[in-house]
Amino acid sequence: MALNSLKNISTFLLLLLCLGTASAVHADDALFSSINTSQGLSDNQIRYILQLPDGRMVFTTSGNVNLYDGAHFGYLHRTAEDVYPLKQYDGFYRIYQSTDSLLWIKDTYKLTCVNLYKECYVAGLDSFFLSRNIHEPVEDLFVDALGHTWLLTSQGLQDQDSGTLIALPHRGLKKLQDVNAEDNTLYLFYNTGEVEVYDAASGQQLCSVAAYPASEQEDFGKTSLLVKGEKKFYQLRNGRKGGLFSFDWHSRTWEKIFEQNYALHTLIVLPGDEKAYISCVHGFWIIDLVQGTQQYVPTLKTKKGQLVSTEISTLFQDRQGGLWIGTFNRGLLYHHPAMHKLAHVSRNAYPIPLGKDVFVEAFAEDESGHIYLKVNSDVYKLTAGEDDSQTLVAVTASSLPTGVWDKLNPPTGNTVFRGKEYTALCTDTRGWTWAGTSDGLELFVPDAPAPRIFYREDGLSNNFVQAIIEDRQKDIWVTTSNGISRIRINTQSQDIDFINYNQQDGALEGEYMKDAAFEASDGTLYFGGVDGFNIFHPGSEPLTHGLPYAPLFTALRLYGEKVNTGERYGKRIILPQAAPYTTVIELDYDQNFLTFEFSALNYVNSERTYYRYMLEGIDKHWNQTTGQKSAVAGNGMLQAAYTNLPPGDYTFKVMASDNILEWNGETTKIHLLVNAPWWKTTTAYIVYTLLLILIVVSGIRFYVYWTRREMVRRHKEEILLLRIRNLIEQCNTYESERKVASEGKVGSSCDAVEDSSPDNNEPDGVESAFLARAIELVEKNLHVSGYSVEQLSRDLCMERTGLYRKLVTMLDQSPSLFIRNIRLQRAAQLLAEGELSIAEIAERTGFSSSSYLSKCFQEMYGCRPSEYAGRTQKST
Numbered sequence: 001m002a003l004n005s006l007k008n009i010s011t012f013l014l015l016l017l018c019l020g021t022a023s024a025v026h027a028d029d030a031l032f033s034s035i036n037t038s039q040g041l042s043d044n045q046i047r048y049i050l051q052l053p054d055g056r057m058v059f060t061t062s063g064n065v066n067l068y069d070g071a072h073f074g075y076l077h078r079t080a081e082d083v084y085p086l087k088q089y090d091g092f093y094r095i096y097q098s099t100d101s102l103l104w105i106k107d108t109y110k111l112t113c114v115n116l117y118k119e120c121y122v123a124g125l126d127s128f129f130l131s132r133n134i135h136e137p138v139e140d141l142f143v144d145a146l147g148h149t150w151l152l153t154s155q156g157l158q159d160q161d162s163g164t165l166i167a168l169p170h171r172g173l174k175k176l177q178d179v180n181a182e183d184n185t186l187y188l189f190y191n192t193g194e195v196e197v198y199d200a201a202s203g204q205q206l207c208s209v210a211a212y213p214a215s216e217q218e219d220f221g222k223t224s225l226l227v228k229g230e231k232k233f234y235q236l237r238n239g240r241k242g243g244l245f246s247f248d249w250h251s252r253t254w255e256k257i258f259e260q261n262y263a264l265h266t267l268i269v270l271p272g273d274e275k276a277y278i279s280c281v282h283g284f285w286i287i288d289l290v291q292g293t294q295q296y297v298p299t300l301k302t303k304k305g306q307l308v309s310t311e312i313s314t315l316f317q318d319r320q321g322g323l324w325i326g327t328f329n330r331g332l333l334y335h336h337p338a339m340h341k342l343a344h345v346s347r348n349a350y351p352i353p354l355g356k357d358v359f360v361e362a363f364a365e366d367e368s369g370h371i372y373l374k375v376n377s378d379v380y381k382l383t384a385g386e387d388d389s390q391t392l393v394a395v396t397a398s399s400l401p402t403g404v405w406d407k408l409n410p411p412t413g414n415t416v417f418r419g420k421e422y423t424a425l426c427t428d429t430r431g432w433t434w435a436g437t438s439d440g441l442e443l444f445v446p447d448a449p450a451p452r453i454f455y456r457e458d459g460l461s462n463n464f465v466q467a468i469i470e471d472r473q474k475d476i477w478v479t480t481s482n483g484i485s486r487i488r489i490n491t492q493s494q495d496i497d498f499i500n501y502n503q504q505d506g507a508l509e510g511e512y513m514k515d516a517a518f519e520a521s522d523g524t525l526y527f528g529g530v531d532g533f534n535i536f537h538p539g540s541e542p543l544t545h546g547l548p549y550a551p552l553f554t555a556l557r558l559y560g561e562k563v564n565t566g567e568r569y570g571k572r573i574i575l576p577q578a579a580p581y582t583t584v585i586e587l588d589y590d591q592n593f594l595t596f597e598f599s600a601l602n603y604v605n606s607e608r609t610y611y612r613y614m615l616e617g618i619d620k621h622w623n624q625t626t627g628q629k630s631a632v633a634g635n636g637m638l639q640a641a642y643t644n645l646p647p648g649d650y651t652f653k654v655m656a657s658d659n660i661l662e663w664n665g666e667t668t669k670i671h672l673l674v675n676a677p678w679w680k681t682t683t684a685y686i687v688y689t690l691l692l693i694l695i696v697v698s699g700i701r702f703y704v705y706w707t708r709r710e711m712v713r714r715h716k717e718e719i720l721l722l723r724i725r726n727l728i729e730q731c732n733t734y735e736s737e738r739k740v741a742s743e744g745k746v747g748s749s750c751d752a753v754e755d756s757s758p759d760n761n762e763p764d765g766v767e768s769a770f771l772a773r774a775i776e777l778v779e780k781n782l783h784v785s786g787y788s789v790e791q792l793s794r795d796l797c798m799e800r801t802g803l804y805r806k807l808v809t810m811l812d813q814s815p816s817l818f819i820r821n822i823r824l825q826r827a828a829q830l831l832a833e834g835e836l837s838i839a840e841i842a843e844r845t846g847f848s849s850s851s852y853l854s855k856c857f858q859e860m861y862g863c864r865p866s867e868y869a870g871r872t873q874k875s876t
Helices: 124-131 214-220 404-408 682-742 748-756 758-781 789-795 800-811 815-833 838-844 848-862 865-875
Strands: 007-009 024-025 031-035 047-051 058-063 065-066 073-076 096-098 102-105 108-115 142-143 149-153 155-158 175-183 185-190 194-199 205-210 223-228 232-238 242-248 254-260 264-269 275-280 284-289 292-295 300-302 312-317 324-328 332-335 344-345 360-365 371-375 378-384 392-395 424-427 435-436 440-445 451-455 466-469 478-480 484-489 498-501 512-519 524-527 532-536 553-558 584-587 594-599 608-615 637-642 648-658 666-674
Touching: 007 223, 007 254, 007 344, 024 096, 024 424, 047 096, 047 312, 047 484, 073 553, 096 142, 102 142, 108 124, 108 155, 142 175, 149 424, 175 223, 175 682, 185 232, 205 254, 214 242, 232 264, 242 264, 242 275, 254 275, 254 284, 275 312, 275 584, 344 451, 360 404, 360 512, 360 524, 360 532, 371 404, 424 466, 424 608, 435 466, 440 466, 478 512, 478 524, 594 608, 594 666, 608 637, 637 648, 682 815, 758 800, 789 815, 800 815, 815 838, 815 848, 838 848, 838 865, 848 865
Parallel strands: 466 512, 584 666
Antiparallel strands: 007 031, 007 300, 024 392, 031 332, 047 058, 058 065, 065 073, 096 102, 102 108, 142 149, 149 155, 175 185, 185 194, 194 205, 223 232, 232 242, 242 254, 264 275, 275 284, 284 292, 312 324, 324 332, 344 532, 360 371, 371 378, 378 392, 424 435, 435 440, 440 451, 466 478, 478 484, 484 498, 512 524, 524 532, 553 594, 594 637, 608 648, 648 666
8 A cells, every 4th residue: 555545653752841831843853654465465573674676675574574565565475394403503584685586585594585587486496506516404594785695515615606715713712793795795693792804706704793792692693684885784683681893804903882681673874974873672782883872762743643653663764765564563664755745734733622613724924924824713922942942822812913813814816707707816926717517727828718627537636626826936736635746837838747746745634724725935835734734945845856766567457457477377377487577577378458557666755656668669759657647556556458459569658757757767668569360470470371372373364274274165166167067068068069960061171170080189078078968957957856866877878887987087076076066057147147045046956955055156166155246236
């Protein structure tokens, strides 16, 4: 759950007492946000805090390991098989990170390992060590500042990766507690207070220096926690006492910095070695390492007056500058200086009975610059104390400076504009009129045809507008029923951007009052509401310097369902590694309804998180969001959905910022490949092309073959018809010559002709006579549909086989084709005459039906009988 939903807690020293009847208001108190099981933490017993390189937080509790991305908690569940025994380690809870994927977790005599790529424990660590040639039992494990993992075995101290082995000849006399490195030098810290310095490459010991004499070993020799600073090693030691020591690796000297008669839990050193924070049984110590001063913060106190006195088990400062406090039974507390941009003066500041409501209705300023408040019917003066605290002092109306009472009780303003009544009105220096309603904010720009309307989904903090004011930077401030909106207008493009302030920034938990917004002569803004008011100094606004982390890919959803690491979907595993370590995603064509989830890891204020993203190949421009846009969930997570993505190669890019006007952070890129279905792949298209080419070539070849065949057939038919015509002419000639000869009119010239060519004319004459006889018989029986080859052979006094051989020899066609062609020639003549129908012609030419006549006719003449008749009539 987002941090903004959590209760604010302020730290006070118990020695700080409030004197007098006036209540002190400390606007600069350190405020914390609470994170516990109600927000998703597995349990409230925090053991250790660590930050991963990608920005996520690791919280180990008594029951689990929690991975936190600023919005969601992920849990890693452990079994008995995941625990490896460490007989040497009897210290406190520790976590090391080696490489970018392994977390080593040490507890008293126990060791576990987490694979971050798979987000699960590594089972069977003995097999894991054997795979790295570690055959002896591992007694302890350390990871130095350079990322090297050192394993303590009976053989000595061995580097897991390089295999470098350092023999420890005095192991029986002292116990190794910590290991760290600087450059190529290795430092071994023992329970005796000694540090042994080794050359990491050769394993040769360089020197040995003790932090305290042997007489103090019982005081500090039980446990050790080592932190590497920029110039020194800082070691927290416990025994009968607790102490903080530093070791300068340049001069190789020790210094005792801090000592207490009770155990000290955890240690953090701020950048620059300026301050150290040490947690203890109750509260924590702040040690100034430069000045040597010490400050003890024993008790936490909520804004509602509830004391929080619990054991602080661990401390941690993240790379964004936030301070995390882990407690023994109350979960986590988080603080960042930039969290509370608005000074919040709560109900406790007023000397008013708890049962009575507090309404801050108006503000006023006298000529001396003093600020007055109207609270219900009373008036209070805001004064500053010597410790920069501010005090509310009740004053009477008669004691007010001249004009202040009138300012606190102005006449009811005119809230009617263009015939409509509004909850608030403000005309800025641009001449723009901002009009608030109970449902949105309207903007009237001169010469614009219609007003623009802004709602919560457009960036407004809440739809019910209570007051509007313009500051000296020409920003528009709008108080609502839930939070404050700051509107910035780009002077060139005149684009409008919203920056919202919520409870996490110090805004009131209740509503703001109507028209209770005021700018003092020094530019300070005051906003009154229910149970308190806010003060904003524009020049002292804390800077966050942007978000230090690249947006983190936290989840992928397919058709609305979260994709699990290592799980098979269809025929592929979409996420072989956990989402934060995934840079390439490959999907099938039907896995194209996606939602990308990202976290900006904005621990300061998740609601003030803005994203812009684009899917190259789909989006032409950046899609920019605000905290209320649909692509951003209420906890500051980006949820970018794409539906029905076509197959292709894409790159999803996303940026995050805590300032909507600045986009100078890192860009996270995810390469997305949506495979085409097999019928749309390159191979398929090649096959389609080859098949098309094959079909076209085959079609062309078939067309050429069929055309040639038709040409040959027609050529043969033409030759056959020509031969038939020649034979008929020869037969006619022969008949006429015979008739002339029989009548005695043939002279000697004819005999001479006959005698001159007996070999040539006699065969032709015989063949012609045969053909003429055959044609005559067919034509005589043309109307007989059953006139067959057998009947023709009988009429010619021949055997059927003899008739077949003779017609094939003479005409190159069978007897049946000979009969059919004569029928078709007669049919063609009758069609040309045009006096009979096709059915009648079929009957006269011996065809069994007109359809059979049409079929045969089209095979011989290349057209239907009706077309032939039409062509003949046209030609006539």
